[in-house]
Amino acid sequence: MSTPIHPGVRIGHVHLKVADLERALAFYCGVLGFQLRQRYGPQAAFISAGGYHHHIGLNTWESRGGKPPPPGTTGLYHVAILYPDRASLADALRRLIEHKVPLDGAADHGVSEAIYLQDPDGNGIELYTDRDPAAWPRDAKGEIAMTTGPLDLDALLAESPSPSPSS
Known part of the structure; x- marks a missing residue:
């Protein structure tokens, strides 16, 4: 090893x-x-x-002036941008909604909560926040047991701080 x-x-x-x-x-x-x-x-x-x-x-x-790579080719799947807390992720969701940016998905992974989208060039982006490691799901052996479940976007959005006056 x-x-x-x-x-x-x-x-x-x-x-x-x-x-x-x-x-x-x-x-x-x-x-x-x-x-x-x-x-x-x-x-x-x-x-x-x-x-x-x-x-x-x-x-x-x-x-x-280029085009995104076609589906079925190798390359970067997505860039993951880590937000420090749930309120910051909620603010990111609010910004996406305000700018009418479509989402590819959203998930609760047990260890984190994530929003998936693409930038204007088709690059995959994950916006996420981690849960406290003490709250991570574990299997019978104590190993991390990540999951993929639905993320309640309405509940997340409710945690968004109001936009600042300079926004």
Whole structure:
């Protein structure tokens, strides 16, 4: 058996190939609320939450005007964006509804609650919040037993804070 990876390792930022940088920025900054941190003309932009250098890179280096890959091909399934709590996830849902962004699905996984959608370039996105690990479902051996059940979007939306006056 190989030695496990260091427990402090985290997945950092992601770079997404997009066809139209302005359209991608309108979605990620205008709808989801990320902040533009740096821009390289019409070719690339780096966005984040909370002032970090970047969580997402958007670029048109190899994809300007391109089309999403067809179904049945390999590639990224989705990018998962972790929200710190249920109220923040509820706010994300409110933003999606306000901007009429269609959802692909929503699920309660026992360990987390998730909303699934696609960005304007067809990149899959999961917006989710984790439950406290003490509340995670376990099997008879004590192992994590993730599930996929329905997520009550109305109950989630009820936890959304009111939009700020600058919104």
